[in-house]
Amino acid sequence: MDIKVSGKQVDLSDALRERVARSLDTIAGKYFDHALDAQVTFSRARSFFTCDINVHAGRGLTLRGEGEAADANSAFDDAAEHIAKRLRRYRRRVNEHARDLARRDAPQEAGTQYVLRQEDEAAVDGAVVDGAHATVIAETAMDIARLSVGEAVMRMDLADLPVLMFRNSTSGELNVVYRRGDGHIGWIDPTSRK
Numbered sequence: 416m417d418i419k420v421s422g423k424q425v426d427l428s429d430a431l432r433e434r435v436a437r438s439l440d441t442i443a444g445k446y447f448d449h450a451l452d453a454q455v456t457f458s459r460a461r462s463f464f465t466c467d468i469n470v471h472a473g474r475g476l477t478l479r480g481e482g483e484a485a486d487a488n489s490a491f492d493d494a495a496e497h498i499a500k501r502l503r504r505y506r507r508r509v510n511e512h513a514r515d516l517a518r519r520d521a522p523q524e525a526g527t528q529y530v531l532r533q534e535d536e537a538a539v540d541g542a543v544v545d546g547a548h549a550t551v552i553a554e555t556a557m558d559i560a561r562l563s564v565g566e567a568v569m570r571m572d573l574a575d576l577p578v579l580m581f582r583n584s585t586s587g588e589l590n591v592v593y594r595r596g597d598g599h600i601g602w603i604d605p606t607s608r609k
């Protein structure tokens with residue numbers, strides 16, 4: 416596994432870098448055989464350290480863990496435990512569900528995710544207009560996987576995403592799951608009203 420360890424305005428020792436690489440290899444090897452790469456970023460915020468871990472564990476599977484503590488080692492331990500917990504959940508769910516091989520062989524659809532920023536003020540024919548339009552500031556290619564609702568919620572939790580679009584394996588229609596403001600999961604299914 417390719418592991419990149421960096422610090423934002425923090426000097427990292429070689430011992431910490433080796434410990435991070437060793438720990439992530441152990442966690443990934445225990446729960447997921449073929450993790451591809453990981454990015455670990457340490458930063459300092461006032462009186463504590465933060466650690467952000469992003470693991471690309473396989474095609475369409477990204478895990479994110481965050482931790483904060485008084486020292487960098489403890490912050491990493493906290494973030495690594497989040498990753499391990501998510502991998503344990505993922506592994507348990509994979510083992511509990513019987514997978515339909517024909518469904519897995521179906522090609523995934525491609526989609527594009529856009530991040531928009533609304534302009535505060537824009538000039539139209541010399542006049543200033545508030546909130547006139549939004550500007551695209553990021554664009555990412557995404558795969559739209561064919562999943563059950565439970566699998567979609569699991570992927571959304573593993574990647575720590577606020578929303579996930581997927582093709583429902585039961586109905587074949589595009590569906591969306593999202594994290595609501597109250598912490599619960601919302602599900603948008605256009606076929607449920609027919």
